[in-house]
Amino acid sequence: MxxxxxxxxxxxxxxxxxxxxxxxxxxxxxxxxxxxxxxxxxxxxxxxxxxxxxxxxxxxLQLPVNPRDVVPELLAGGLDGIGERLLRRLLGVWGRDWAAGGPMIGLIRASATHDEAARLAREFFSREVMGRVAESLDMPQPRLRAALVGSQLMGLAMARFVIKLEPIASADPELLIACYAPTIQRYLTGPLPSDDRPLPPTRIGKGGHQ
Amino acid sequence: MxxxxxxxxxxxxxxxxxxxxxxxxxxxxxxxxxxxxxxxxxxxxxxxxxxxxxxxxxxxLQLPVNPRDVVPELLAGGLDGIGERLLRRLLGVWGRDWAAGGPMIGLIRASATHDEAARLAREFFSREVMGRVAESLDMPQPRLRAALVGSQLMGLAMARFVIKLEPIASADPELLIACYAPTIQRYLTGPLPSDDRPLPPTRIGKGGHQ
DNA sequence: GTCTATACGTGGATAGAC
DNA sequence: GTCTATCCACGTATAGAC
Structure with a gap:
């Protein structure tokens, strides 16, 4: 560009x-x-x-890597083990401590107090990440799935970098991957509750696109 | 007092x-x-x-309910379905929108920018929550388990109240419970990676107390 | 216990010289 | 492009009158 x-x-x-x-x-x-x-x-x-x-x-806060590229790349590897690959990739970008290259942490931090930053994060997540996932992920309710993944990743970021909650803060990346991968995997490809019972009028995944 | x-x-x-x-x-x-x-x-x-x-x-930011009471109360119901009970209880306290009574959200928000607030959150979580869980939960690596739970709950709070990420932000509590309960349940009572392979020298769950 | 006045620093932002 | 000087609003905190 x-x-x-x-x-x-x-x-x-x-x-x-x-x-x-x-x-x-x-x-x-x-x-x-x-x-x-x-x-x-x-x-x-x-x-x-x-x-x-x-x-x-x-x-x-422009991200160094574009999810437009990363998301399809991750999905290209197939749905099997995608949770693990996603986590490994992300933890690699974030680094162990405050190595530069973690603007996403900055975005999260800023979002906590600054409304515009929150809006930024929301729109970025909705459009760039969830949109891409929704396009490529062949699963029902892709937006809900992407949001669930996002929530766990934000929580991981908060625990590791902001609150510095032990033992997560100083844990080996491989341990984190092992702990979180099943969760991410289930959010992306596992069964979701509303597959069984219909949802209240919160219109989720209705309309199919976006 | x-x-x-x-x-x-x-x-x-x-x-x-x-x-x-x-x-x-x-x-x-x-x-x-x-x-x-x-x-x-x-x-x-x-x-x-x-x-x-x-x-x-x-x-x-003194919490209205004391985890000293809540944690044993939740555990008293047995390990079965504890994830769901925990979530239902928490979402009840948080409320749907900005009903007062969510100082934990305040703590999370403040932690993002204020170091002392982060320290507060860390110590509160480590001592009050994880300590209680470690005491009562009859499982290996209770501190890691509690931290994993904490990270997911923080992420949920961020997504729902701070970033306002849809569809989580305006989802029905029951949907959230259904989505997150299996995760929480697994973190608390499921198998954890380091049950199989030993950990790098990050001393986790070693020594047993606090 | 409650309020007025104010000290003192610092922040974002601008005008204009070089 | 770069820097000096400065404006102005607002923040925490304190002293002291009522």
Whole structure:
């Protein structure tokens, strides 16, 4: 997608600093001045490049990998063991501690206090992730399934990186994979309750598309 | 435990307002002035009663039900169907929308940006919840099990109340119970990976107590 | 117990020189 | 493109009158 307008010396530094800053402190906890300091540039530059704190947030939280590519790639391997592959991939991206590259953590953190970040996360999840899954997953109620998966992954992220709940926080990735894979697998391919009994008027999975 | 010192007219109003305020806006998003306004009192009163914003937070986030009582109560019903009972109980407390009484949501929200809140959540979870579970649950690796449960519950809370991810956000509680109960049940009573293969030196469940 | 006034810092954002 | 200076709003917290 070409190059974003104006990518000289410091723009990347700002973006990189903003990424880890939002990741650790959330939205309100992050300050323009603080990010500027971390990037080693003048605060005014952030406005010059991004206009506002909000816009810096959305710029910083662009994911390094596009689910548009990843989701089909994971599904291409077949439904068997997809839970395990998904987890292994994700934990690889997140890293063990605060290695850069976990803007999703930043998004989660920011979502907790900042409404726009929550909206961002919601729309991203609904459109990019759940949409893709719904397209490719040959199962009833794909949106519900994707949301269930998302909820468990968010919980894992919270426990491991935000709350730092032991033993999850410092557990070996393989242990986490082994623990969570069956859950993810069931959410994606297992039986779901409303297969049996019809649902109250919450219109779920009705209409089939999206 | 008796009565906290100085419980006149407005103290309860402040506490109640602070509860819902932290619940919705997290820690940094909540302001002394805002809480005071919501409670209909003067900002200075908050300092008079609680001393600081931090102390107000810990006062406001005292859970209405004590896990010390709830955990044994749930376990008393036997291991069969404990996942479902746990979920039903929890969703009942949380309510459908922003009915007061969900300080746990506030704690989660605040934890995302405020380190002390995260520490609070961690210690509360480790000591109060996981400790109780470990005592009463006759299963190997009780701490890991409790943490897994916690992670899924946090994820559910995030999806339903913070990110508002559909269809989870507006789903009928019974649907959620049906979806999540098997997961919780497996985390509590199902087989866990490290029953088979020994773990890397992350010392989990080794030593047995706390 | 309750409120007014205020100190003091810090945050986001802008104007304009270089 | 980069930096200095600055505006202005709002945050926590305190002192002290009533």
């Amino acid at each position: 070409g190059r974003t307008p104006g990518s000289p010396a410091n723009r990347e530094a700002i973006l990189s600093a903003a990424k880890t800053y939002f990741e650790r402190h959330g939205y309100e906890g992050s300050t323009i001045r603080g990010i500027a300091d971390a990037a080693g540039v003048d605060p005014a530059l952030l406005y010059h490049y991004f206009g506002s704190k909000d816009q810096l947030l959305v710029a910083a | 008796g009565r906290t010192p100085g419980s006149p007219a407005n103290r309860e109003a402040i506490l109640s307002a602070a509860k819902t305020y932290f619940e919705r806006h997290g820690y940094e998003g909540s302001t002394i002035r805002g809480i005071a306004d919501a409670a209909g009192v003067d900002p200075a009163l908050l300092y008079h009663y609680f001393g600081s914003k931090d102390q107000l937070l810990v006062a406001a």
